[in-house]
Amino acid sequence: MAFPIPRRLLLVSNSRLHGEGYLAHCEEQMRSFFGGKVNRVLFIPYALHDQDAYAKTAREKFESLGYELDSIHESSDPVEAVRKSEAIFVGGGNTFRLLKILYDLNLIPEIRKRVLHAGIPYMGSSAGTNVATISISTTNDMPIVFPPSLEALGFVPFNINPHYLDPDVNSTHMGETREERILQYHEEPDTPPVLGLREGSMLLVEGNKATLLGRNKARLFLRGQTPTEHEPGADFSFLLTSS
Amino acid sequence: MAFPIPRRLLLVSNSRLHGEGYLAHCEEQMRSFFGGKVNRVLFIPYALHDQDAYAKTAREKFESLGYELDSIHESSDPVEAVRKSEAIFVGGGNTFRLLKILYDLNLIPEIRKRVLHAGIPYMGSSAGTNVATISISTTNDMPIVFPPSLEALGFVPFNINPHYLDPDVNSTHMGETREERILQYHEEPDTPPVLGLREGSMLLVEGNKATLLGRNKARLFLRGQTPTEHEPGADFSFLLTSS
Numbered sequence: 001m002a003f004p005i006p007r008r009l010l011l012v013s014n015s016r017l018h019g020e021g022y023l024a025h026c027e028e029q030m031r032s033f034f035g036g037k038v039n040r041v042l043f044i045p046y047a048l049h050d051q052d053a054y055a056k057t058a059r060e061k062f063e064s065l066g067y068e069l070d071s072i073h074e075s076s077d078p079v080e081a082v083r084k085s086e087a088i089f090v091g092g093g094n095t096f097r098l099l100k101i102l103y104d105l106n107l108i109p110e111i112r113k114r115v116l117h118a119g120i121p122y123m124g125s126s127a128g129t130n131v132a133t134i135s136i137s138t139t140n141d142m143p144i145v146f147p148p149s150l151e152a153l154g155f156v157p158f159n160i161n162p163h164y165l166d167p168d169v170n171s172t173h174m175g176e177t178r179e180e181r182i183l184q185y186h187e188e189p190d191t192p193p194v195l196g197l198r199e200g201s202m203l204l205v206e207g208n209k210a211t212l213l214g215r216n217k218a219r220l221f222l223r224g225q226t227p228t229e230h231e232p233g234a235d236f237s238f239l240l241t242s243s
Numbered sequence: 244m245a246f247p248i249p250r251r252l253l254l255v256s257n258s259r260l261h262g263e264g265y266l267a268h269c270e271e272q273m274r275s276f277f278g279g280k281v282n283r284v285l286f287i288p289y290a291l292h293d294q295d296a297y298a299k300t301a302r303e304k305f306e307s308l309g310y311e312l313d314s315i316h317e318s319s320d321p322v323e324a325v326r327k328s329e330a331i332f333v334g335g336g337n338t339f340r341l342l343k344i345l346y347d348l349n350l351i352p353e354i355r356k357r358v359l360h361a362g363i364p365y366m367g368s369s370a371g372t373n374v375a376t377i378s379i380s381t382t383n384d385m386p387i388v389f390p391p392s393l394e395a396l397g398f399v400p401f402n403i404n405p406h407y408l409d410p411d412v413n414s415t416h417m418g419e420t421r422e423e424r425i426l427q428y429h430e431e432p433d434t435p436p437v438l439g440l441r442e443g444s445m446l447l448v449e450g451n452k453a454t455l456l457g458r459n460k461a462r463l464f465l466r467g468q469t470p471t472e473h474e475p476g477a478d479f480s481f482l483l484t485s486s
Contacts, residue, residue: 014417014418016417017417018415018416018417019415049427049430093427094424094427097427097431136386137385137386137387137388138385139385139386140385140418140419141419141424141427142380142381142382142383142424142425142427142428143379143380143382143386143393144380144427144428144430144431144434145380145431146392146393149389150386150389163416163417163418165416165418172261172262173261173406173408173442174257174259174260174261174406174442175257175383175406175408175442176383176384181337181384181385182385184292184336184337184340184385184387185385185387187292187387188340188387188388191387199416199417199418
């Protein structure tokens with residue numbers, strides 16, 4: 001799978017760490033990612049029900065970093081809003097709801113064009129990270145609505161599991177652990193790698209280079225292989241050429 | 244929504260409690276449910292990848308209770324196996340995988356006929372409980388495959404969340420709690436009630452009567468209302484007439 005260059009992605013596991021403010025843990029990476037050229041960021045709040053409140057929260061944060069924020073739900077023409085966008089931020093919430101609305105509003109091809117052809121920066125958090133990958137097959141969310149496909153924006157040829165969670169050794173709960181759920185995915189044929197991004201972690205993709213940033217290690221699952229641990233700073237570029 | 248009578252369902256939250264054997268916690272209810280007239284139970288193991296191993300586990304358990312077990316995956320004609328069945332048990336695993344195979348093999352209408360018209364007993368555990376309800380929208384599982392619909396067998400006009408889990412007050416993990424996920428479902432229009440069945444709980448449905456059995460309380464979510472707690476023995480028959 002050959003991706004055109006440029007492609008600039010900041011795929012964050014989660015928007016809020018315990019005891020910290022909205023996007024506080026990734027402020028430094030956001031400044032560096034959006035840089036000095038971007039003036040306005042287009043926010044996509046569809047993963048949450050209360051889009052007005054969500055846009056307010058996101059706007060306050062982005063303005064504090066020096067960026068104007070337009071929420072796509074306030075636009076009369078969402079497709080045109082994407083076409084004009086200089087940068088995109090897709091927030092977390094329910095991944096099925098988010099993906100279904102992206103399909104319903106015919107935004108998938110437009111966002112793809114902006115990110116893969118025009119090269120504008122795309123930041124996702126949680127559900128916004130899930131939809132940036134090949135599919136939403138490793139979301140943690142309930143299927144509260146039914147999108148026409150699990151196939152997502154496909155900016156990277158693998159899956160991410162955001163909010164990746166280690167097993168609680170003291171738990172008596174018998175539901176599957178996160179690792180067991182991902183291994184069940186890999187029991188299916190031809191399933192791509194899954195990168196488990198723990199809270200506080202994020203993946204930076206620039207062209208054909210992918211780097212783990214943030215405070216926590218990530219856990220990588222390749223089909224048929226023992227999962228491996230990777231420290232912040234790890235180079236994941238090899239995942240961009242697998243398919 | 245008028246359901247024909249008879250309808251006999253034993254919908255179990257989970258197949259194994261911490262430190263106990265397979266289906267050990269619901270043995271008494273299984274004996275009473277299948278009773279003395281059933282000789283053979285048809286097992287549906289599609290939710291797990293290793294169907295041979297799964298059938299062996301289930302067969303040992305059912306034989307210990309005095310029932311023969313046929314696994315549908317060993318049949319050359321699964322539709323015919325359902326048509327001939329005296330009783331059905333659908334085991335847990337991945338709910339998306341289970342539902343997709345039920346659709347792929349055209350088993351949905353056949354199982355409906357056996358349960359809703361012929362009145363044979365249907366027992367489900369975890370994913371097998373999810374697929375017995377109106378849809379799989381409140382499964383905890385990852386969408387590792389894409390079924391043609393989330394609509395399920397529809398033996399009851401509401402959803403169940405198996406392995407229902409209370410929030411861990413000591414956790415610093417920021418992923419949504421189970422309750423938050425169910426409340427997100429109820430943000431969608433026209434969504435039915437959700438019964439959160441904690442591990443060790445099960446719902447017995449006989450005709451138009453539904454009763455909570457087992458060791459733990461259940462948590463009931465009605466759209467737009469504060470969730471409520473219900474003790475074992477609670478009468479949930481009112482849920483059978485809601486739609």
